[in-house]
Amino acid sequence: YIFIEKNFPHNCQWEKLIRIVDGDTIIVGDNIRVRFIGIDTPETKHPNKPIQKFGPEATAKLEELLADEKQVCLIKDSISDDYDKYARKLAYVFLEDGTDVQAEMLKSGLAKGYYYFPFERKDEFRVFEAMAKEAKLNLWK
Numbered sequence: 297y298i299f300i301e302k303n304f305p306h307n308c309q310w311e312k313l314i315r316i317v318d319g320d321t322i323i324v325g326d327n328i329r330v331r332f333i334g335i336d337t338p339e340t341k342h343p344n345k346p347i348q349k350f351g352p353e354a355t356a357k358l359e360e361l362l363a364d365e366k367q368v369c370l371i372k373d374s375i376s377d378d379y380d381k382y383a384r385k386l387a388y389v390f391l392e393d394g395t396d397v398q399a400e401m402l403k404s405g406l407a408k409g410y411y412y413f414p415f416e417r418k419d420e421f422r423v424f425e426a427m428a429k430e431a432k433l434n435l436w437k
Contacts, residue, residue, distance in 0.1 A: 299417055304390050308369035313362060317341060319354030319406060321384065324368060331384040333373050334421050335398050336410040338435070350435050354406040361400055365391055376415040388417070399424050405433025 311324035319337030322330050338348035340355055362368070370387035372378060380386055389397040401407035402421055405428035409421045429436040 299388075299420070300390075300394075300396060303371045303388075304394055305369060307371050308390065309371070309387075310367050311370055313365050313368050316355065316358050316362060319351065319358050319401065322358075322362070322368070322389070324370070329382075329384045330370060330387050330389065331380055331382075332398050332401070333376055333386045333388055334410055334415050334417055335401055335407040337401065337407045350406060353434060354401070357401060357404055357406045358397070361391070361395065361397055367392070368397075373415045373417070376413060403428055403433075405429075405431070405436050408435060 311328065311330075314323040314325070314327065316322050317329070318340045320332045320335050324330055337354035337358075338351035339345045340347050340351035369390040369392070370385070371390065372387055376386055378386060391397065398407070398417075398421070402409065402424035409418075409425045411418055411422075428434070
């Protein structure tokens with residue numbers, strides 16, 4: 297949790313939450329699409345793929361986490377790109393009370409770690425994912 301202690305809330309870019317796209321993407325501020333760094337959830341909105349198993353549940357979990365939120369804290373990663381190949385802003389997402397959204401999605405077993413690109417919290421995310429696997433939650437049943 298060194299990353300969190302070092303970054304929240306000092307390095308937050310607070311943005312108005314506009315809407316949830318799916319389990320790992322939101323829209324904030326002036327229609328900025330934000331993709332969560334380091335996690336991947338099953339597809340529900342992909343133009344060329346069917347709705348995947350646990351996709352609706354992942355979206356519902358994110359909706360539950362963000363239900364009462366008017367704004368979210370976006371924190372960039374010092375070793376990750378700022379945008380992905382689809383021009384989505386890459387960020388860690390936190391709530392006003394300090395809730396770590398990516399960690400919650402991984403711990404729930406409704407997200408997998410997305411380790412194909414460098415990011416600071418890779419080892420931490422592997423631990424959260426392992427906890428969900430060990431508990432046989434959702435994707436790991």
